Amino acid sequence: MAPHIEPFSFVTSDMIKFPLSVRILSLEGNEPTIPFSNLIDHLDQKHTGSNQSSHSDLYVKAQVWAGSKPLTVPVQTAYKPFRAERKWNEWLTLPIDYSTLPQNARLALTVWDVSPIREKGSEAHAIPFGGTTLPLFDKDNQLYRGRQKCHIYRHIAADGNDDTKTPAFLDKKRSKASTPVDKEIEEFDRVERIFKKHEMGEVPRVDWLDQLLFRAVEKQGLQDARSSSRKTHQEKTAQTVSSGAEQGAKATEPLPSRFALNVELPKFDFPVVFTDYEYPPPPISSLQHLSSSQSNIVLKPPPEVHFGPGINGVDDDEGYGGPLIRCYDPEVGARDNPAESKHRRLVRSQHRNGILDKDLKPNSKVRDELNLIMSYSPTHTLSPEEKDLIWKFRYHLTRYKKALTKFVKSVNWQDQSESKQAVQVLGKWTDIDVDDALELLGPTFDNQAVRSFAVERLRKADNNELLLYLLQLVQALKYERISPQSDHEVAQDSSLARFLISRAADSFTLGNYFWWYVMVECDDKTQDQEQDNQAIYHKIAYDFMTELVKRPDGKETRKTLLRQAEWIAILSKISGEIKESNESIAKRTERVKQFLADPKNELVTIDPPLPLPLDPSVEIIGVAPEDTVVFKSSLHPIKVAFKTTAGRKYPVLFKTGDDLRQDQLVIQIITLMDNLLQKENLDLKLSPYKILATSTTAGLSQFVPSMSFQGISSKFRNNPALAYLKQNNPDSHGPLGLRKETLDTFVKSCAGYCVITYILGVGDRHLDNLLLAPDGHFFHADFGYILGRDPKPFAPAMKLSKEMVDCMGGSNSEHYRQFKQYCFLAYSALRKNSNLILNLFSLMVDANIPDIKLEPDKAVFKVKDRFHLELSEEDAIRALERIMDDNLNALVPVVIDKLHEFVQHFRA
Incomplete structure (x- = not known):
């Protein structure tokens, strides 16, 4: 018992x-x-x-x-x-x-x-x-x-x-040995300890018995006895104290x-x-929680460690002095615990042959555990126990598409027998989604069979879908095993390179963007870009051109791409000259017009028509010099209008001296999110303008006729946005004096951009980069700060200005309530596709995007935090509503806008 x-x-x-x-x-x-x-x-x-x-x-x-x-x-x-x-x-x-x-x-x-x-x-x-x-x-x-x-x-x-x-x-033992024991004092100390326990409630309280004890203590006079004993003790030591005071000497060991x-x-x-609070171990390298399939990845150097005071130097009896020496052991960050690894091998050896595993089926409890594992986000790290569970029921999981990435993470790819069987299991897996295929092409998966499996899934995507992820797929080529020194084609080294080159050669639109994405990587000569990567992209570009020649119209396509490069070079020349000159805006504008009108530059007439690199579906036949505008800013971007074969003008903003890759990424993600919302039957009237970086210091941007909220506020005093829309879309019978379609477009586009810019953490929002088109389309411009970065203190998480709400009729209006409903619907729809968005950002970690480059290991987590995946859908919507309400009632954003307006007015 x-x-x-x-x-x-x-x-x-x-x-x-x-x-x-x-x-x-x-x-x-x-x-x-x-x-x-x-x-x-x-x-x-x-x-x-x-x-x-x-x-x-x-x-x-x-x-x-x-x-x-x-x-x-x-x-x-x-x-x-x-x-x-x-x-x-x-x-x-x-x-x-x-x-x-x-x-x-x-x-x-x-x-x-x-x-x-x-x-x-x-x-x-x-x-x-x-x-x-x-x-x-x-x-x-x-x-x-x-x-x-x-x-x-x-x-x-x-x-x-x-x-x-x-x-x-x-110390009781030491005190007893050094001084004679006084029985009365010892008894009083014992009673005092009991009193303390009584006070703390450790001794049961009995009122009548407690009173008897208190009176007994008083009768015995232990307190008087203790005082008497102390007095005797004082008399014995008085002489010592007196002499010590006279001499001023102090004992080395205080008593x-x-x-x-x-x-x-x-x-x-x-x-x-x-x-003790268990703090997580400091990251030794930026590649945390590496799997066994990543052993060939070169770890980055450890972060700089600053020691506290008194730790920088070591002085001991052995004579070792000087600063501490930090030894970096790569196994600490990249290897599993040897004991755990051996345990895992022993466990999996029972399921190595797979003969019995094919018939294994989980019970209800295990099934719930597997469902929980499959719901993990791409950033979640699987525990050894979870990996063993997935391996055990791998055949059962082949019917679940969301389990594939978790299965690949659970495989020990260094074990030849296990990796061979894992490849066989991959062949039996059901079709997976594109977001999982993109995850398998990320930097944490280097097995060729796994990456080839992901490429096979991409082959089923049409060109329009592939175009949404093309920017990230070009970046994923950095994680392929492509040798820059070998003489053979990259298609022999990489299934992804072979796939992208083949599809780009078959479609001019895909080929156009693929070519310019690769050209930017070839142009990237910064220290953050590895030299091998440059050589790899040069090789990819050469193989792409070689593949084009093999196609029926490939030679014409190749000439067109070269003509685009010449066209960009001409615009870069005049843009660079204008930026460096010290002339007035009027003289700069006149100078650009003369340059464009000069027949020698071959821009007045473009024959044959040239597909615009920014939008290959548009063919330009010449320039309209009279519509040229040079903007007053530090880089002096140039707006040039081109005549198209459709008889319209296509205004383009050309800028040099600025890296547009971050803006290009944001616009691509907004375009993707718009596509995802459309699939959910939610059209929020988004109008992401097109941006194309043609090098690391130049690029093209579509110019959308619109007016900034700052310009509108300076033109109209009361409810400026509503007054601006009324001027362009009046309707006395419509809501707020507007055409119903115009107000509906404004409300929907405001909701879409508020949610998307919140998820992306777009910063530096002010009335100059909030734009409004005459037909009611609201949109953002200038994405120089993302992922929560902002140059202004106390910046709001979501930009919802007073001007926007007033245009809807105020915070108590029906239109504002409809705006909030659109925000909630959009946020819920995008949360369902969070894995796709997170995987796209993980592929951009090494793309030299400024705000990602600052903390590459945290970029994906910053986006993930905005989705609030740890909360239920209802709680996440409540959190979003609190953010909107806090921003609407906050005073700081209003002050920031006023300060920005004052600074801009002072500069002008």
Whole structure:
């Protein structure tokens, strides 16, 4: 029969989120008064308050120490005059929570006296009366509670060290050996301990019995006996104290005096047991949680480590001095625990042949676990137990498309037998979605069979769908095993390269964008771009041109792409000259018009028609110099209008000196999100204009006729956005005096862009980059800050300006309520496709996008945090609504807009 164990209730210290506090009660004890003759001989002692009166004014300082170092600043009691006894009865709150206290934390308590003469160890005119060091946790790792009597060590401050010379509690064995035991004092101490337990509730309370005990203690007069014993002890040591005062000598080993400081620590309902917070290990490299399939990936150097004071140098008895040497062990960040690896091999050896595994089916509990694993986001790291579970039921999971990426992560690709069987299982898997295929092409999967499996899924996508992910697929070529030195074609090294070249050669639209995406990578000569990558993209471009020649119309396509490059070079020349000149805007504009009208530049007439690199579906036949505009900004972008074969003009904004790849990425993601919303039958009237980076310092942008909210506000005073739309779309019978279609377009486009820019963390939002087209289409421009970055302090998470809400009729209008409903619908629809968006960002980690490059290992997590995937759909929508309401009622965005308006007006 098992022994009966009493239940024990306790609380762990990491759960107490309250600051540490201590109550300074009183100073107990006395000592012989120093004779007046001694004070005359030693004038430095004459002005010390405690040498003149046994009730002089003192104050107490408390400070938390750990590891022989202070953790907090000292906190002291307020001034209080004493008459008969020294009692403070004051609570001190220290600036540290119980949850953050280490196990060796201790409270250094020093009683300070005042003296006009500075002595050694004094602080200005304060000299230590005595000190004591109180540990906060006992030998059983329980937090001390209630009243504590701390021995005072005279004339020295509490040191607070781990091997303190001023311990609050004396070692019983040492004290008994050094001093004779007084039976009465020992009995009183025992009764006092019982009283303390009674006070803490550790002794059951029986009122009639308690009263009998209290009266018995009073009759015995133990307190008087203790006082008498102390008096005797004082007389024995008076001579020693007196002579010590005369000589001013101090013992090397401080001894406890006859003073004791009574303090009180907070009382909790349950014992508090120390529990340390387990911090995650610091990342050794930016590639965290690497799988066994990533052993060939070269780890990046460890992050810079800054040591604290006293740790930079090591001085020991062995003679080793100087700075610490940091050794980087790549196995710590990239290898599994050897014991766990062996355990995993033993477990999987039971399921290696797979003969019995084909018939294994999970029970209801295991099925729930597998469903939970399949719901994990791409950034989630599988535990060894989860990997073993997936491997065990791998044949059962082949019918679930969402389980494939988790299965690939669970395979030990270094084990030849296991990897061979995993490839066989891949062949039996059901068709997967495109988002999972994109994940398999990311930097964490290097197995050729896995990447080929993902490419086979992409073959089923049509050109329009493939165009949505083409930017990321070009970046995924960096993770292929392509050798830049080999003479054979890249198609022999990479199934992805072979697929992209083949599809780009078959479609001019795909080929156009593929060519320019590759050209930008070839042009990237920054330090962040590896030289091998440049050589690889040069090789891909050459093989693409070679493949074009093999097609029936390939030679014409090749000539067209070369003509586009010449056309870009001509525009770059004039743009660079305009940017560097010191002329006025009018003269610069006139100069550009003359350049464009010059027949030598072959822009007035373009024959045969040239597909526009920005939009290959548009063919241009010449330029319209009269529509040229040079904008007043630091880079002086040029707006050029081109005549098209459709008889219209296509305005293009050409800019040099700026890297447009980040803007290009944002526009691509907005276009993708618009496509996803359309599939959910949610048309939010988004109008993402086109952007194409033609190099790392130049690019094209579609110019959409519109007006900024800043310009509208300067033109119309009251409800400017509504006045602007009324001017262009008046309808006296429509809502708010507008055409219904116009107001509907405005409300929907506002909702779409508010949600999308929130998810992408677009920053630096002001009235100059919020644009409104005459037909009611609202959109954002200038995406120089994304992923939560913002140059302005206290920037809102979502840009919802007062001008936008007023145009809807105010925050209490039906149109604003409809706006919020559109926001919720859009947010829910995009959350369903969060895996696709996260995988697209993970493929852009090494794309030299400025705001991704700052923290590449956190970029995907920043987007993930905006989706609130840890919340249910209902809670996530509530969180989004709180963000919208906080932004609408916030004063800071209004102030920022006014400051921005003032700065822009001052510059003008």
